[in-house]
Amino acid sequence: MKYLFLGSLQGATEFLPVSSSGHLTIFSSILKLDSDNMTSLFALLHLATFFAVLLFTYREILQIIGGLFSREENRNSIRYIALLIVATIPAVVAGLFLEERISSIFSSPYFAAGMLFITAFFLLLSDRFNGKFEILKLGFMGAFLIGCLQAVAILPGISRSGMTIFGALLIGLSRKDAVKFSFLMSLPVTLGAGILELGKLNVPMGYAITAFLSAFFTGIIGLFLVKKFVIKGKLRGFAIYCIIFAVASFITLGVI
Numbered sequence: 001m002k003y004l005f006l007g008s009l010q011g012a013t014e015f016l017p018v019s020s021s022g023h024l025t026i027f028s029s030i031l032k033l034d035s036d037n038m039t040s041l042f043a044l045l046h047l048a049t050f051f052a053v054l055l056f057t058y059r060e061i062l063q064i065i066g067g068l069f070s071r072e073e074n075r076n077s078i079r080y081i082a083l084l085i086v087a088t089i090p091a092v093v094a095g096l097f098l099e100e101r102i103s104s105i106f107s108s109p110y111f112a113a114g115m116l117f118i119t120a121f122f123l124l125l126s127d128r129f130n131g132k133f134e135i136l137k138l139g140f141m142g143a144f145l146i147g148c149l150q151a152v153a154i155l156p157g158i159s160r161s162g163m164t165i166f167g168a169l170l171i172g173l174s175r176k177d178a179v180k181f182s183f184l185m186s187l188p189v190t191l192g193a194g195i196l197e198l199g200k201l202n203v204p205m206g207y208a209i210t211a212f213l214s215a216f217f218t219g220i221i222g223l224f225l226v227k228k229f230v231i232k233g234k235l236r237g238f239a240i241y242c243i244i245f246a247v248a249s250f251i252t253l254g255v256i
Contacts, residue, residue, distance in 0.1 A: 002031070003041075003203070007211035010045040011052065011218030014190075015183075015226050017162030017238050018245070019119055022112040025156040026249045029109035040201040044208055045215040047194035050187060052219030057183050076136055083135065087143040087185045090151035095192060102154055109253055115157025116246035122166045123159075123239035130233065131172035135181050142171040150185065157246075160186065162238070165230055175231045183223065 009027065013020035024042060027033075054061070067077030146167035153160035161182055168178035201208065229235060250256045 002033075003207040003211040004214050006041065007045060007048070007214030008218045010042065010211075011049060011215035011220075012222045014046075014049040014215075014219055015053075015161050015222035017119065017123055017159040017165065017226065017235065018242055019112075019116060019153075019157050019159040019162070021153075021155075022116055022119075022157035022159075023245075025107060025112040026109045026253075030249075030252055040198070041203050041208070041211060043194050043196065043198050044201055044203075044212055045194075046190045047198065048212045048215035049219045050190040050194060052216050052223060053183055053187055053190065056220060056223045057180070057187075060180060060184065079136060083138055083140065083143045083181075084185055084188075086140050087147035087150070087181070088188045090144065090147040091154070091189050092192065094151040094154050095189070095196075099154060107156065109249065110255060112156035113246045113249040113253070113255075115155055116242040116249075119157065119159045119162050120239040120242040120246075123162050123235045123242065126162070126166045126169050126230075126235050127233050129166075129169035129172075131169055131174050131178070133172055133177075134174065135177045138168075138171065138173060138181070145171065146181070147185070150189065159242075160189070161226060162235075165226075165235075175233065179227050179230045 006024070006027070009023055010020050013023045064077050064080050067073030067080075070077075146164050149163040149167040150160055152158055153163050164182040164185060165178050168181050169175065173181065203211070229238070247256070
């Protein structure tokens with residue numbers, strides 16, 4: 001049941017803008033889980049959410065790849081890929097050079113709970129923006145800014161999807177394209193995070209499969225939900241949830 005719960009938790013909160021890292025950090029502390037085992041398990045769960053996004057966005061991915069072989073769409077596909085690469089660079093740099101240091105300093109459940117208030121703040125701001133333009137009109141500086149916001153989400157309690165969607169909306173992307181860009185730019189990040197730690201996996205195979213499948217299927221559900229709520233401009237509910245969960249975490253951890 002523990003691995004089913006953790007997998008479902010990762011799958012749902014990876015895409016819902018409520019911070020999967022914050023939830024996993026807090027619950028790992030409350031449930032007194034072994035940190036070494038959990039690090040490798042979370043890597044496996046990142047791979048599960050990678051495949052969930054891959055399935056959810058396969059039409060867009062095939063369209064981009066197909067465009068590379070089309071005279072009419074070749075330039076658009078190259079630009080699309082270039083924008084995604086630029087947007088991915090900050091998170092890759094942060095992951096390679098800062099993740100271990102940040103994990104050792106900011107892995108406290110108290111810190112994660114506090115950061116949920118920051119996530120809530122940006123979610124409330126996101127509902128105020130209603131851009132109109134599509135991804136191909138995004139500039140490279142804009143893509144880099146969104147990427148920097150994704151890199152900030154290396155901090156437990158800061159939502160990756162929440163920050164990237166906020167950044168895309170702030171720059172002026174339409175809600176539909178903000179969600180699409182956020183999903184696509186998560187692919188290299190979740191794949192990289194999974195591969196880097198997968199070799200350290202120290203969980204029985206049956207439990208690992210249970211966690212992987214639960215993360216995959218709840219991830220699909222989470223993707224549908226976040227797309228629906230972002231397009232409708234209804235992120236306030238997630239902000240309220242972050243605040244309530246943060247307060248409840250502080251109470252459970254004995255801070256309040």
